[in-house]
Amino acid sequence: MAIKKVLGLIGSEISYTLSPLMHNTAAEALRLNYIYNVFEVNKPDDLSAAIEGIRALNITGVNVTIPYKERTVKYLDSLSAEASEVQAVNTILNQDGTLIGYNTDIFGFAEPLKAFKSELEKEQVAVLGSGGAARAVIQALKIEFKPSSITIVARNESKADALKDDFKRRTKSLKLKTLNIADAETVEKLRDCKLIINATPVGSAKLSASKEDLLPAEKLWTKDHIAYDLVYNPLQTPFLKGAQDAGAKTISGLEMLLFQGAKSFELWTGKAMPIDLVRKTLQDALTCEEKTD
Ligand SMILES: NC(=O)c1ccc[n+]([C@@H]2O[C@H](COP(=O)([O-])OP(=O)(O)OC[C@H]3O[C@@H](n4cnc5c(N)ncnc54)[C@H](OP(=O)(O)O)[C@@H]3O)[C@@H](O)[C@H]2O)c1
Numbered sequence: 001m002a003i004k005k006v007l008g009l010i011g012s013e014i015s016y017t018l019s020p021l022m023h024n025t026a027a028e029a030l031r032l033n034y035i036y037n038v039f040e041v042n043k044p045d046d047l048s049a050a051i052e053g054i055r056a057l058n059i060t061g062v063n064v065t066i067p068y069k070e071r072t073v074k075y076l077d078s079l080s081a082e083a084s085e086v087q088a089v090n091t092i093l094n095q096d097g098t099l100i101g102y103n104t105d106i107f108g109f110a111e112p113l114k115a116f117k118s119e120l121e122k123e124q125v126a127v128l129g130s131g132g133a134a135r136a137v138i139q140a141l142k143i144e145f146k147p148s149s150i151t152i153v154a155r156n157e158s159k160a161d162a163l164k165d166d167f168k169r170r171t172k173s174l175k176l177k178t179l180n181i182a183d184a185e186t187v188e189k190l191r192d193c194k195l196i197i198n199a200t201p202v203g204s205a206k207l208s209a210s211k212e213d214l215l216p217a218e219k220l221w222t223k224d225h226i227a228y229d230l231v232y233n234p235l236q237t238p239f240l241k242g243a244q245d246a247g248a249k250t251i252s253g254l255e256m257l258l259f260q261g262a263k264s265f266e267l268w269t270g271k272a273m274p275i276d277l278v279r280k281t282l283q284d285a286l287t288c289e290e291k292t293d
Contacts, residue, residue, distance in 0.1 A: 007035070009036070009039060011068060029274050039062065058094070062091075069090055070087060070132055076101040077098045083101045088105075105256070106136045108259040109137050109140045109256050114144070116195070122146070125141055125194065127152055129154060129198070130156065130159045130162075150177075151178070155181050181215070188219070193225075194225065197228045198239045202231075221242055225243060225248035228251040232253035232257050235252055
């Protein structure tokens with residue numbers, strides 16, 4: 001039997017990840033000779049050696065996740081146009097020893113939102129969080145959805161301002177604002193935003209404060225909102241539950257996970273991921289996990 005080509009995920013404290021299940025299910029269904037592993041790099045100082053290891057061990061490609069998406073950039077040979085624009089990488093392809101960085105989070109975020117495209121044009125949008133995922137979200141909104149403004153809502157004002165300034169430097173016409181999540185008036189100001197995205201880990205089953213919501217749901221949501229949570233475990237997060245209870249439309253982070261993964265899979269294998277089969281497998285795994293927690 002031929003030796004399997006190796007794929008994997010580089011990140012810190014990532015034992016919870018669904019990426020191996022996603023990629024191994026797809027490879028098995030398509031009878032492709034790949035195996036996807038977890039490569040935990042818990043010491044940031046080990047990152048450069050880990051990335052060099054991709055070349056040394058002839059690994060076909062990896063995903064990169066928290067907290068390394070931004071600092072990986074400097075260790076690569078080249079970047080796709082999107083990765084270069086946002087200076088963050090979540091996928092590396094090893095092409096005959098040349099390491100190329102991509103950002104499939106931008107595509108992964110945009111794909112499930114396309115069904116709402118006509119509702120979003122010229123509307124205000126808010127992004128909660130100012131980290132790596134918020135960066136991919138703002139880029140996707142800018143390219144695909146052309147909202148009238150994007151408000152970054154964060155607990156760290158200087159990080160939010162730095163993110164805003166970075167985008168403004170590259171796209172002067174982009175209307176970006178910032179709000180502090182702790183300010184009492186913030187929730188009122190967000191009521192006018194058509195789409196609100198949670199790009200923080202709040203609500204994740206892996207956090208002890210998972211039952212707490214970022215903002216008071218009863219003051220935030222109306223039936224006219226669209227809520228998009230990047231957190232996918234649990235499937236029904238407090239953020240999405242609050243929106244759903246008010247009659248708003250919701251998008252689960254599982255959809256972004258699937259589409260960013262499908263794009264990475266295609267870059268490595270040249271094949272389309274069987275999305276419906278993989279979605280069902282991940283939904284079953286998450287439901288089973290919730291029952292046993
Ligand atoms: N579904 C998907 O495919 C997908 C893809 C990418 C990311 N994600 C998820 O998106 C989330 C964010 O990822 P990331 O890469 O952007 O992480 P990150 O770079 O660590 O950024 C996290 C952001 O959330 C903020 N934050 C954390 N806890 C908070 C709290 N209690 N209240 C207010 N803000 C808080 C952080 O603020 P500070 O800067 O002040 O710490 C930061 O702005 C994670 O849960 C990740 O798993 C999902």
